Amino acid sequence: MKLNEAKQQFIQSWGAIGTQWGINRTMAQIHALLLVSADPLSADDIMEELQISRGNTNMNVRELIDWRLVEKVLKAGERKEFFIAEKDIWKVAMRITSERKRRELDPIIKVLEDIGEIDGDKKDKEVKAFTDTVGQLQKFARQADKAFDNLIKADEHWFTGTILKLFK
């Protein structure tokens, strides 16, 4: 398989997978493109490569920067901005994990707390079914929350250089 063909397939697949996980196709494609590019790309490069508009490019690059998956770099003597992706896949996974945790898990825990305590007869089977499920979810969500925190913390500190490298 030729490089360009393989690149193209990677970009398309990454886009499709992103879609299934609630990430917009273009954002995933830009990410894929930057992940496999040797050098920083400009907005024009991305537009050209993916055949998308300037507005779309700008919005999704900004979103990727928000997620700390991509950053701006400047080239000496060039007025344009260029973009580069974090290439260490472990770091990428960590950033996505911590970002989704912050944006989604934390709010879930809040909702579960709000609705966990309800008025009404605790003997009523409808009440019981509700509080049982919500209680289980609370426990589960808190456990997951802690687990992710530890994972992220561990990665940001000492572990990084030693034990976790075994898994890379």
Next chain:
Amino acid sequence: MKLNEAKQQFIQSWGAIGTQWGINRTMAQIHALLLVSADPLSADDIMEELQISRGNTNMNVRELIDWRLVEKVLKAGERKEFFIAEKDIWKVAMRITSERKRRELDPIIKVLEDIGEIDGDKKDKEVKAFTDTVGQLQKFARQADKAFDNLIKADEHWFTGTILKLFK
């Protein structure tokens, strides 16, 4: 907070979260409704409660059954079908995990294998950038694949009754 109000909020939140993870809103809402219902519900019950059409109900219940999160139950003397959700959140998490693994991770690994070996000069920095990233992703995906397999296997066997219960 009253039971019905809390139930309603749970259903809405679950739907919103589902959307962010690429699961359609109605599917998540039906799941939420069944999770907090004491008794099995019929298609009519679900339609009534969520104010959705019969077709929509049917499609999404079928999908939930596909995911092994919901099952049909029959009531003696009733011609209608009723539905009930798996209520053990640990099992729910396992099923979602193994289903997404099967549907998504496995195909990713296949794509990465297909595109991992490309023609061309391995000294070329474009080629190198591509194969490096794809190689890292392959390693990562395989590691994740194994980890999930072990988790699922462990849960299906001996562990279930003993060690893992500590985390519930």
Next chain:
DNA sequence: TTAAAGTTTCAGAAAATTTTGAAAATACAA
């Protein structure tokens, strides 16, 4: 300053996804 290069914004258009509802299919009782 001015103007050219580059970036951002956002209303409307396009595309993708979800939902409806009625017809067809199926299951069951008499």
Next chain:
DNA sequence: TTGTATTTTCAAAATTTTCTGAAACTTTAA
């Protein structure tokens, strides 16, 4: 069988999400 209750299907409609492109804005060099 036949008739009725129930479930399933799927084309079209509604909704949601994404994308475009041109105007507004910003930055920089001269």
